[in-house]
Amino acid sequence: MGKVRNILQAKGHAVYAIHPDDTVYEALKVLIDKNVGALVVLDNEEKFLGMFSERDYARKVILKGRASKETLIREIMTERPITVTEDDSIEECMVKMTDKRIRHLPVTDDNNRLIGLISIGDVVKYIIDDQKYVITSLECYINGTHL
Structure with a gap:
């Protein structure tokens, strides 16, 4: 099974970020504009x-009757989310995502600096592509042909 680094090599290390003092409304506009389900929160020093x-929006804003134009990200963001490193296996990511019921995993380096973000969609795509490769390789082996 592959590693997180394999996913990041394919999709890149770019992430969409917001500042903790941005409003939830501003963050929702970014989610829609970028067609993503989550954003990382970085301070002015990119920490x-x-x-x-x-999910934060649904559970901590809408269901609590808060106003998205008045609520700041710092008030409702998920602090200290579960993270992975480039050396973690795809299987480990699947276990974390399933056990904790999360859809996004920030990828950090040894100094806890953000270097990427992977989603459940990225993980599933990697697994499907890997399985297709194995199947094709086995078919070639059985048929006596080469890839």
Whole structure:
């Protein structure tokens, strides 16, 4: 099974970020504009502070009757989210995502600096592509042909 680094090599290390003093409304506009389900929260020094997701919005704003134009990200973001490193296996990511019921994993380096973000969609795509490769390789082996 592959590693997180394999996913980041394919999709890149770019992440969409917001500042903790941005409003939830501003963050929602970014989610929609970028067609993503979560954003990382970075301070002015680019320090990784947490995550903001559609789930945070639903559970901590809408269901609590708060106003998205008045609520700041710092008030509702997920602080200290579960993270992974580039050396973690795809299988380990699946276990974390399933056990904790999360859809996004920030990727950090040894100094806890953010270097990427992977989603459950990235993980599933990697697994499907890997399985297709194995199947094709086995078919070639059985048929006596080469890839």
